[in-house]
Amino acid sequence: MRDVRIWFSKSGAVKYVSHLDMFRLMTRAVRRADIPLWYTEGYNPHPYISFLQPLPLGVETCYEPLDIRIEGEIKNEEIKDRLNAVMPDGMHIVAVTQAFCKPAEAAYGEYKIVLDAQDIAADDIEKIIQDGALTVEKSAKVKGRKGTKTVDVSAAIHSYSVKTEGDTVVIEVTLPASPELTLNPLQFLESISNKYGTTLYPLSACRIRLLCADMTAFS
Amino acid sequence: MNKKLEKILPLVQKPARYTGGELNSVVKDKNSVDIRYAFCFPDSYEIGMSHLGIKILYSLVNARADAWCERVFAPWPDMEKRMRENGIPLFALESGDPLSAFDMIGFTVQYELCYTNILNMLDLAGLPLYAKDRTALTPLVVAGGPSVCNAEPFADFVDLCMPGEGEEVTNELIDLLKEHKKKGSTKAEFLREAAKIEGIYVPSLYDVTYNADGTVRAVTAKDGAPTTVKKRVVRDLDSVYYPDNLIVPFIEVVHDRVTHEIFRGCIRGCRFCQAGFLYRPIREKSPETISRQCEQLIKTTGYDEVSLSSLSSSDYTQLEPLLDKLLEWTIPQKVNIALPSLRVDNFRKDLIEKLTSVRRSGLTFAPEAGTQRMRDVINKNVTEEEIMETSRKAFEGGWTAVKLYFMLGLPTETDEDVMEIAALARRVVDVFYNLPERPKGKGVSVNCSASTFVPKPFTPFQWEPQLSQEGIAARQELLKVSNKSKKVQISFHEMHVSFLEAVFARGDRRLSKVIETAWRNGCKFDGWDEHFKFEVWMQAFEECGLAPEFYANRTRSYTEVLPWDHMDYGVSKQFLIRESEKAKQAKTTPHCRQQCAGCGADKINGGECDARRQNLVF
Numbered sequence: 001m002r003d004v005r006i007w008f009s010k011s012g013a014v015k016y017v018s019h020l021d022m023f024r025l026m027t028r029a030v031r032r033a034d035i036p037l038w039y040t041e042g043y044n045p046h047p048y049i050s051f052l053q054p055l056p057l058g059v060e061t062c063y064e065p066l067d068i069r070i071e072g073e074i075k076n077e078e079i080k081d082r083l084n085a086v087m088p089d090g091m092h093i094v095a096v097t098q099a100f101c102k103p104a105e106a107a108y109g110e111y112k113i114v115l116d117a118q119d120i121a122a123d124d125i126e127k128i129i130q131d132g133a134l135t136v137e138k139s140a141k142v143k144g145r146k147g148t149k150t151v152d153v154s155a156a157i158h159s160y161s162v163k164t165e166g167d168t169v170v171i172e173v174t175l176p177a178s179p180e181l182t183l184n185p186l187q188f189l190e191s192i193s194n195k196y197g198t199t200l201y202p203l204s205a206c207r208i209r210l211l212c213a214d215m216t217a218f219s
Numbered sequence: 220m221n222k223k224l225e226k227i228l229p230l231v232q233k234p235a236r237y238t239g240g241e242l243n244s245v246v247k248d249k250n251s252v253d254i255r256y257a258f259c260f261p262d263s264y265e266i267g268m269s270h271l272g273i274k275i276l277y278s279l280v281n282a283r284a285d286a287w288c289e290r291v292f293a294p295w296p297d298m299e300k301r302m303r304e305n306g307i308p309l310f311a312l313e314s315g316d317p318l319s320a321f322d323m324i325g326f327t328v329q330y331e332l333c334y335t336n337i338l339n340m341l342d343l344a345g346l347p348l349y350a351k352d353r354t355a356l357t358p359l360v361v362a363g364g365p366s367v368c369n370a371e372p373f374a375d376f377v378d379l380c381m382p383g384e385g386e387e388v389t390n391e392l393i394d395l396l397k398e399h400k401k402k403g404s405t406k407a408e409f410l411r412e413a414a415k416i417e418g419i420y421v422p423s424l425y426d427v428t429y430n431a432d433g434t435v436r437a438v439t440a441k442d443g444a445p446t447t448v449k450k451r452v453v454r455d456l457d458s459v460y461y462p463d464n465l466i467v468p469f470i471e472v473v474h475d476r477v478t479h480e481i482f483r484g485c486i487r488g489c490r491f492c493q494a495g496f497l498y499r500p501i502r503e504k505s506p507e508t509i510s511r512q513c514e515q516l517i518k519t520t521g522y523d524e525v526s527l528s529s530l531s532s533s534d535y536t537q538l539e540p541l542l543d544k545l546l547e548w549t550i551p552q553k554v555n556i557a558l559p560s561l562r563v564d565n566f567r568k569d570l571i572e573k574l575t576s577v578r579r580s581g582l583t584f585a586p587e588a589g590t591q592r593m594r595d596v597i598n599k600n601v602t603e604e605e606i607m608e609t610s611r612k613a614f615e616g617g618w619t620a621v622k623l624y625f626m627l628g629l630p631t632e633t634d635e636d637v638m639e640i641a642a643l644a645r646r647v648v649d650v651f652y653n654l655p656e657r658p659k660g661k662g663v664s665v666n667c668s669a670s671t672f673v674p675k676p677f678t679p680f681q682w683e684p685q686l687s688q689e690g691i692a693a694r695q696e697l698l699k700v701s702n703k704s705k706k707v708q709i710s711f712h713e714m715h716v717s718f719l720e721a722v723f724a725r726g727d728r729r730l731s732k733v734i735e736t737a738w739r740n741g742c743k744f745d746g747w748d749e750h751f752k753f754e755v756w757m758q759a760f761e762e763c764g765l766a767p768e769f770y771a772n773r774t775r776s777y778t779e780v781l782p783w784d785h786m787d788y789g790v791s792k793q794f795l796i797r798e799s800e801k802a803k804q805a806k807t808t809p810h811c812r813q814q815c816a817g818c819g820a821d822k823i824n825g826g827e828c829d830a831r832r833q834n835l836v837f
């Protein structure tokens with residue numbers, strides 16, 4: 001019995017698959033690939049499959065970790081090949097490694113957001129972020145009832161860069177992605193939209209990788 | 220995915236309903252095929268993707284090199300709103316192309332309350348609603364599924380229907396369309412030829428005239444169309460096409476597992492049950508074929524559950540050999556077997572034990588009626604002792620929740636029949652508390668679900684009236700007050716829905732106006748409580764000058780011309796009349812393995828019926 005960390009990328013239609021549905025998708029993929037899974041004992045045995053960081057709907061990822069527990073002899077390279085043979089379009093296994101970091105060590109996510117240059121200019125974005133006081137609406141309990149509250153997220157933006165590339169604007173941004181504090185790229189974009197006055201739709205938004213608190217790669 | 224779509228997807232619920240790209244979905248080069256077929260399910264993605272038939276036919280068409288079948292579902296209202304705002308026409312999931320680009324658009328019509336969704340989908344596709352206004356040969360709009368047994372209420376909207384089973388006729392139809400497309404035929408030329416294929420009904424080739432009292436005077440075939448249209452059946456389930464993979468949805472759907480049909484038809488002959496007559500004669504698939512096909516599908520989908528489906532699973536003659544075969548590989552592969560539709564009378568303990576690998580969800584039985592007399596009328600050959608015996612076994616087996624299905628408003632029903640439903644449920648509760656070794660520290664719960672009887676075509680009750688709305692309300696109230704047990708919960712189906720079902724199940728062509736009016740006034744997703752607008756429907760009837768009660772609540776005579784009399788589903792009218800008369804005398808008919816009742820369905824299958832051939836009495 002050992003735990004392996006599977007690193008996958010997802011793009012295309014799969015980016016609209018929710019966190020919960022991803023779990024079922026991977027469970028079935030692992031079954032199709034005939035990977036010797038470890039199962040819990042008892043009346044209704046189930047495998048151990050765990051996603052480390054949820055991604056919001058519509059966000060792609062380049063290098064996303066997922067842990068599974070396996071039994072028996074099988075090489076990491078073979079797990080990767082067998083899985084890639086049965087993945088739906090848009091899902092790809094990039095690597096299979098040992099699980100080095102503990103899930104709780106993930107602290108930041110590095111994102112790349114591409115916008116249409118016709119919608120907003122790089123300078124505008126730069127100025128909006130510099131001005132600070134960026135806010136998003138988060139769902140919260142207000143006096144016991146469901147409601148929303150406005151949260152200032154300016155301080156949460158760790159670092160960023162904005163540049164124009166052809167007819168697109170590319171933002172690279174590092175945002176918190178820990179159990180205590182998470183700001184996802186769509187919320188980040190929403191905070192810019194709120195100040196800009198029109199809703200910005202990304203051409204794409206992608207998580208490049210996860211980082212630990214000391215800014216080394218989560219591995 | 221195009222840019223317009225990408226912009227609205229983040230704004231709607233469950234965007235994965237609209238992206239396609241699921242495992243085992245088929246993408247072809249559109250320039251390399253002759254026929255593009257958009258297979259439409261007029262309900263949500265989750266309902267449609269739970270349907271076995273659509274998956275089989277999807278694979279069947281895509282197995283041809285010259286055709287490409289894609290899927291289309293009714294967009295949920297939030298998505299529809301965005302699509303209309305952004306000028307996005309209804310598109311197919313695989314290519315994202317609008318429906319207008321297709322040669323054939325096929326609706327599978329599973330129930331009466333999806334008719335407005337068919338109109339809505341045609342409209343979202345930018346196509347005229349009425350067949351007569353779509354003058355070009357393509358896109359041809361076709362329909363299949365159980366509701367085409369009486370397609371009259373929506374007949375004006377479709378070019379042709381395929382009554383019966385689709386596996387063979389779909390390919391024949393595609394061949395013919397391909398030929399006529401090449402020849403440059405007109406739609407009328409094509410339809411005249413299509414009507415010659417057995418199992419194809421072209422409504423525009425039948426003139427309907429009416430009597431002064433609103434009943435049908437005659438349905439007359441023209442231009443060489445057959446006087447009666449025979450449904451198609453597949454003779455041999457072992458050799459008929461079966462897919463070796465199934466699309467695996469990204470999002471959770473209603474039936475998220477491998478579903479496998481073990482036989483078609485039903486030996487029971489419950490007189491209210493349309494499916495039991497519509498799908499006759501009985502044809503069984505062999506355990507070898509079922510096991511082989513299931514194992515293959517598990518391999519290609521990664522699902523961990525197989526559900527064996529049929530109208531009455533325990534009537535499959537080789538259930539035990541089948542389970543033995545399946546368990547050989549399902550146990551090592553950690554696959555569950557689900558066996559729904561078990562009947563009360565042969566729910567056996569040894570069978571439960573064989574299925575210990577099955578998840579123990581609640582147990583459901585359908586006594587349908589509270590008294591023996593009432594059960595005899597409907598030919599539900601189940602006795603009270605059997606119900607109690609089965610409950611006892613279930614409780615001993617560890618179940619503590621039982622769901623019982625009943626119907627209200629059955630022909631000849633009296634107040635006593637209604638009150639006895641509550642009494643019967645109460646006696647099931649007593650069975651639990653009288654058990655010496657009942658599950659410790661647990662209570663029992665008996666849920667009774669009471670629906671309203673809907674008389675349907677091709678059943679012995681097709682001439683019967685549905686009880687009036689007031690009558691149903693009174694019986695629901697009576698049942699409620701008759702229940703004195705806290706362990707018994709009673710719930711009812713929305714009776715307005717059943718009323719509309721009764722109207723459309725036995726409706727005629729004049730109702731197309733009503734469907735159109737209701738849809739124009741905002742009706743869609745009528746099968747969903749949160750979208751059902753009864754007043755709008757009633758207003759539509761009024762606007763069109765038609766009384767719904769004429770269709771739902773009127774007793775028809777045996778001599779009246781029924782709107783679906785030109786359809787031949789095998790079961791003969793003489794047989795249905797015989798059964799109707801026996802019902803009036805509360806006389807039962809033995810099931811098909813005890814004795815063939817001469818329903819006539821075998822004739823449509825070359826004289827063969829597996830219920831007779833395999834003389835294995837259960």
Ligand code: SF4
Pocket residue numbers: 485486499500501811812814815816817818819820821828829830831
């Ligand atoms: S032909 Fe006879 S045995 Fe077969 S379904 Fe009809 S009544 Fe039953």
